[in-house]
Amino acid sequence: MLIEVKDIQLVSSAMMNILHEEEINIINDFHDAVVEKDSDKIDELFKVVQFDVEDHFSTEEAMMEESKFYAMQIHKSEHDTMRKKLNALQDHWEKNREPEEIRRFLEDEFKHWLVLHVARWDSETALHLGDSM
Numbered sequence: 001m002l003i004e005v006k007d008i009q010l011v012s013s014a015m016m017n018i019l020h021e022e023e024i025n026i027i028n029d030f031h032d033a034v035v036e037k038d039s040d041k042i043d044e045l046f047k048v049v050q051f052d053v054e055d056h057f058s059t060e061e062a063m064m065e066e067s068k069f070y071a072m073q074i075h076k077s078e079h080d081t082m083r084k085k086l087n088a089l090q091d092h093w094e095k096n097r098e099p100e101e102i103r104r105f106l107e108d109e110f111k112h113w114l115v116l117h118v119a120r121w122d123s124e125t126a127l128h129l130g131d132s133m
Contacts, residue, residue, distance in 0.1 A: 002031040003111055009119045011126035015063070019056045020118060026052045027106065027114075034102045042099060046090055053086060060125065069128050075121045082113065 003024045010017055030049050033041035057079040064072040089105055092098070 001028050002106055003027060003114065007111075007115060009115075009123060011118065011123045012130050013063075013122075013126035016060065016122055016126050016129075019059060020114075020122070023052055023056050023114075027110070031103070031106050034099045034106065037099045039097060039099070042093070042102070046093065050086060050090065053082070057083065060122070063129055064125055067129050069125055071121075071124070075125060078117055078121060082110075082117075085109075 005021055005024055008020050008024060011020075026045070026048055030042070030045040033045050057076075061072070061076055061079065063069075064075060069075070085105070089102060093102060
């Protein structure tokens with residue numbers, strides 16, 4: 001298991017907490033497949049990860065836009081950076097089929113990014129949403 005639900009700060013938006021918990025479960029399944037070097041499962045779950053991350057980010061961005069969150073562009077730019085990294089990682093996977101690179105990314109970068117992103121941006125966004133929605 002890469003990330004435990006308790007590792008991610010709860011925020012004041014139930015919807016955002018649900019998105020985070022779903023993403024943690026998907027990322028953990030993906031990480032397990034990577035550790036096991038199960039190429040077929042990695043292929044299958046990479047699509048699920050990409051879909052889930054896009055759904056997560058797009059949902060948050062729609063909520064921020066609707067509520068006119070003052071720091072939406074900064075928050076969205078963090079999402080966009082992670083989108084690019086995941087797309088590049090998937091492209092590299094499709095060309096080289098190296099699970100070790102995915103494992104390093106998940107363990108050394110994604111996990112820490114998610115913890116910090118939720119603590120910094122999602123928690124602040126959730127407070128704003130609570131006041132305006």
